[in-house]
Amino acid sequence: xxxxxxxxxxxxxxxxxxxxxxxxxxxxAFEIGGLDILHPWTNATDHGPALLFMELHNEGSAPxxxxxxxxxxxxxxxxxxxxMKGGEMGFETLPPIPVAPDRQLALAPxxxxxxxxxxxxxxxxxxxxxxxxxxxxxxLEIDVxxxxxxxxxxxxxxxxx
Amino acid sequence: xxxxxxxxPVLAQDLMSAGAxxxxxxxVGGVLLRGFRPWSLIRALMWRFRWANLLxxxxxxxxxxxxxxxxxxxxxxxxxxxxxxxxxxxxVTAPGSELTMMLAAVFLQPSAxxxxxxxxxxxxxxxxxxxxxxxxxxxxxxxxxPVVGTIADFVTYLSDGExxxxxxxxxxxxxxxxxxxxxxxDRFTPAHGRGGGADAEAHDGVxxxxxxxxxxxxxxxxxxxxxxxxxxxxxxxxxxxxxFEEGDRIGPPFAPDLFPGTPAVIVHADELWANYALxxxxxxxxxTMAFFPGTVLADLYRVMGDVRQAMSVxxxxxxxxxxxxVLLGLFILTRLFQRQLAMLRALGAPRRFVMAVVxxxxxxxxxxxxxxxxxxxxxxxxxxxxxxxxxxxxLVTASISWAEVTLALGFLSAMSLLSLVPALVVLTxxxxxxxxx
Amino acid sequence: MALPLQISDLEVRAGARTLLKxxxxxxxAGALIGIxxxxxxxxxxxxxxxxxxxxxxxxxxxxxxxLIRLRPEGRTAFRAKNMGLIFQDFLxxxxxxxxxxxxxxxxxxxxxxxPPISARAAEALARLGVPEGRRTVGSxxxxxxxxxxxxxxxxxxPGLLLADEPTASLDRRAADTLIDDLTSLVRASGxxxxxxxxxxHLLDRLDRILTIxxxxxxxxxxxxxx
Ligand SMILES: Nc1ncnc2c1ncn2[C@@H]1O[C@H](COP(=O)(O)OP(=O)(O)OP(=O)(O)O)[C@@H](O)[C@H]1O
Ligand SMILES: [Mg+2]
Numbered sequence: 161x162x163x164x165x166x167x168x169x170x171x172x173x174x175x176x177x178x179x180x181x182x183x184x185x186x187x188x189a190f191e192i193g194g195l196d197i198l199h200p201w202t203n204a205t206d207h208g209p210a211l212l213f214m215e216l217h218n219e220g221s222a223p224x225x226x227x228x229x230x231x232x233x234x235x236x237x238x239x240x241x242x243x244m245k246g247g248e249m250g251f252e253t254l255p256p257i258p259v260a261p262d263r264q265l266a267l268a269p270x271x272x273x274x275x276x277x278x279x280x281x282x283x284x285x286x287x288x289x290x291x292x293x294x295x296x297x298x299x300l301e302i303d304v305x306x307x308x309x310x311x312x313x314x315x316x317x318x319x320x321x
Numbered sequence: 322x323x324x325x326x327x328x329x330p331v332l333a334q335d336l337m338s339a340g341a342x343x344x345x346x347x348x349v350g351g352v353l354l355r356g357f358r359p360w361s362l363i364r365a366l367m368w369r370f371r372w373a374n375l376l377x378x379x380x381x382x383x384x385x386x387x388x389x390x391x392x393x394x395x396x397x398x399x400x401x402x403x404x405x406x407x408x409x410x411x412x413v414t415a416p417g418s419e420l421t422m423m424l425a426a427v428f429l430q431p432s433a434x435x436x437x438x439x440x441x442x443x444x445x446x447x448x449x450x451x452x453x454x455x456x457x458x459x460x461x462x463x464x465x466x467p468v469v470g471t472i473a474d475f476v477t478y479l480s481d482g483e484x485x486x487x488x489x490x491x492x493x494x495x496x497x498x499x500x501x502x503x504x505x506x507d508r509f510t511p512a513h514g515r516g517g518g519a520d521a522e523a524h525d526g527v528x529x530x531x532x533x534x535x536x537x538x539x540x541x542x543x544x545x546x547x548x549x550x551x552x553x554x555x556x557x558x559x560x561x562x563x564x565f566e567e568g569d570r571i572g573p574p575f576a577p578d579l580f581p582g583t584p585a586v587i588v589h590a591d592e593l594w595a596n597y598a599l600x601x602x603x604x605x606x607x608x609t610m611a612f613f614p615g616t617v618l619a620d621l622y623r624v625m626g627d628v629r630q631a632m633s634v635x636x637x638x639x640x641x642x643x644x645x646x647v648l649l650g651l652f653i654l655t656r657l658f659q660r661q662l663a664m665l666r667a668l669g670a671p672r673r674f675v676m677a678v679v680x681x682x683x684x685x686x687x688x689x690x691x692x693x694x695x696x697x698x699x700x701x702x703x704x705x706x707x708x709x710x711x712x713x714x715x716l717v718t719a720s721i722s723w724a725e726v727t728l729a730l731g732f733l734s735a736m737s738l739l740s741l742v743p744a745l746v747v748l749t750x751x752x753x754x755x756x757x758x
Numbered sequence: 759m760a761l762p763l764q765i766s767d768l769e770v771r772a773g774a775r776t777l778l779k780x781x782x783x784x785x786x787a788g789a790l791i792g793i794x795x796x797x798x799x800x801x802x803x804x805x806x807x808x809x810x811x812x813x814x815x816x817x818x819x820x821x822x823x824x825l826i827r828l829r830p831e832g833r834t835a836f837r838a839k840n841m842g843l844i845f846q847d848f849l850x851x852x853x854x855x856x857x858x859x860x861x862x863x864x865x866x867x868x869x870x871x872x873p874p875i876s877a878r879a880a881e882a883l884a885r886l887g888v889p890e891g892r893r894t895v896g897s898x899x900x901x902x903x904x905x906x907x908x909x910x911x912x913x914x915x916p917g918l919l920l921a922d923e924p925t926a927s928l929d930r931r932a933a934d935t936l937i938d939d940l941t942s943l944v945r946a947s948g949x950x951x952x953x954x955x956x957x958x959h960l961l962d963r964l965d966r967i968l969t970i971x972x973x974x975x976x977x978x979x980x981x982x983x984x
Contacts, residue, residue: 239594241594241596241597242615242616242619243593243615244406244407244613244614244616244618245403248400248403249615249622254593254597255594257594257597257598258598259598263598263601263602264601264602265598265601266600266604270613270615270616270619270620271613271616356868356869357865357866359866361865362854362865364853365851365853365854368853369852661849661851664843664845664849665862667811667843668837668862668863669835669836669838669839669841669866670838670863670866671834671835671866672831674865674866751812753812756806756845757802
């Protein structure tokens with residue numbers, strides 16, 4: 161179901177755009193080395209940390225490792241995993257995570273995320289944010305939707321799955 | 322500034338914020354009391370109005386204690402339930418409500434849940450990143466305690482290997498949780514179902530022997546009896562997951578077509594990151610659902626946090642009301658000793674001294690009430706924790722943290738500033754008028 | 759140190775009403791003066807004016823200091839240094855010992871004033887025959903209480919003692935012994951005493967009697983003497 165929709169969404173971006181989407185919005189699906197990146201998003205924030213979420217699906221034939229992300233300004237984002245420890249919620253830094261062929265990986269609240277500390281500029285709701293995703297298959301600039309500061313999913317969630 | 326602050330140890334931060342909260346109190350106290358010794362007069366007033374004072378102190382103590390108890394208890398419950406779920410990295414079940422599945426699989430709350438089949442289990446168990454894939458089968462009970470079928474590796478993992486006696490090695494053996502009232506060597510017959518509807522006769526003729534006991538873990542599993550999952554299946558007249566030629570062997574691997582199903586699989590990966598990948602992989606629409614109990618708890622705590630916030634508001638309102646009535650009481654009491662205060666002025670005492678007496682008197686009541694309130698709060702948390710632990714087997718430890726101390730200090734500090742009002746009002750009336758009364 | 763009193767055109771008003779009007783009055787340091795008059799005449803008002811507890815007009819000089827010119831806190835300080843006040847109903851702290859009550863001024867005075875204050879308080883209590891010990895004054899008789907109040911007034915070694923009906927709450931015998939003790943103590947120390955009283959036994963023992971009626975000084979036994 162999800163695969164199908166993800167595929168559909170990528171093939172039919174223009175169709176979807178006409179389907180009530182913001183015409184000016186850049187694409188929400190990206191690809192590198194067979195790895196599909198869908199709906200990257202983050203929460204609005206004045207001062208970090210910002211957590212970057214997305215859905216990943218390896219459509220290629222080789223595993224791809226997710227290494228992290230960075231900004232043009234040089235600020236680096238690290239892979240972190242949400243953890244409950246002794247009743248306190250927190251994040252733990254993680255090593256690169258491989259996505260095997262035909263497997264998927266979701267970066268989502270209370271799960272995996274790429275965390276940016278020490279952002280210089282505020283992330284404003286409704287705007288876009290340019291982030292460079294670092295993978296073993298190379299780097300890729302992606303366009304991240306900035307959702308409300310209390311959003312728990314990206315705003316396309318309603319009709320994409 | 323911020324960086325310096327963030328760089329400080331937590332205790333230093335706590336001490337400094339407590340100090341900052343107390344600063345108004347200390348400054349006012351320092352200014353008013355400098356060079357004076359009003360304490361014998363304050364003691365005299367304390368004694369003169371002892372019953373009214375006692376009432377005020379109790380009022381303050383109860384309202385402070387309530388607020389503190391609430392926060393501390395909520396935290397205790399949060400920490401306790403999170404710790405009880407700590408061993409459960411990832412749970413895979415049939416699709417449904419994550420909360421229901423978590424309560425059933427992690428907190429062993431009775432509920433009817435759909436089963437995962439042998440193929441699903443096989444896929445999980447054979448995943449290269451999975452270290453333990455433990456089926457857990459619940460539904461039977463003994464004397465109210467859940468009887469849970471699983472595999473030996475999971476029992477070892479759950480108890481960190483701390484088992485008195487030994488682990489089960491064949492069908493018909495059991496390892497008891499720390500809170501179970503059976504001794505090693507005892508035998509029991511499991512009842513079908515749990516609670517009031519449990520059918521004690523359904524499994525007549527089945528005898529299970531306790532061969533080991535797990536160390537206390539502070540989780541509902543302390544009150545569970547763990548048996549081989551094969552025993553659960555056999556007792557219910559199902560295949561036991563193994564072909565006939567394997568004989569009495571228990572534990573994985575299971576033959577998928579002889580696997581009768583399991584409500585949940587507890588997954589433990591050898592590496593932390595793998596859990597996140599596994600969650601994505603084992604979440605398959607219509608087939609399986611994978612979740613982190615920690616995440617479900619986090620959602621739950623967010624709701625609890627909202628409730629706590631609402632209750633905090635209520636307790637703050639209560640505290641404000643108590644504060645108002647204590648202030649009113651101070652007004653009334655100061656009128657009762659207004660003549661003596663006027664006498665002090667007539668004897669040449671400066672205004673500041675009279676203020677020091679009235680303010681010191683009010684603050685002494687507040688201080689006594691706040692300290693007693695902390696004690697009340699702690700006692701309340703102690704009692705509540707014991708009750709919750711007894712009822713749920715989630716080990717809730719009572720503790721008063723800086724958050725509560727800070728709350729109490731904030732109240733004390735704010736009230737001590739307000740106590741200046743009766744002290745000032747006393748001075749507005751002319752000395753002679755008060756002397757004449 | 760006792761101070762001479764010099765009053766001219768003193769006037770105390772409450773709204774439109776004149777409560778007290780004293781055109782001219784003086785008294786030397788160390789005088790023992792009684793004030794008598796009918797109820798409501800303004801005797802207490804006069805005492806309050808003398809101690810700077812109420813606003814007044816005119817001139818009211820204790821030695822060089824005109825109380826009326828002083829600001830309120832200055833009057834308070836002057837009172838603390840120079841005056842001891844004695845009230846009809848004692849106004850003690852029942853919960854405290856006689857020593858603590860008599861040494862009350864030490865609680866708001868600077869540190870080096872405290873030892874002499876408690877020493878004088880103890881001395882006055884002994885001379886007035888107040889029972890020693892830890893008992894609080896709550897259990898004291900009226901006579902004993904007024905002695906504690908006198909000791910409190912004496913503890914700061916003021917030049918002036920102002921007393922408002924000091925014997926009115928006491929029975930005859932207690933009053934008589936108190937009068938003996940008070941007057942001899944005051945004379946021995948050379949202090950000025952101004953006492954409002956109806957008690958002839960007390961007035962008899964003083965040097966000079968002022969009569970106040972309807973807010974005016976209508977009689978002064980010292981006027982001819984001076
Ligand atoms: N603040 C005030 N406003 C109006 N009238 C006042 C005020 N203070 C005192 N008085 C009035 O002034 C008068 C003198 O009062 P004062 O207390 O001096 O009398 P007194 O001679 O001491 O009487 P007593 O012997 O009863 O004590 C009284 O009529 C009293 O009611
Ligand atoms: Mg009077």
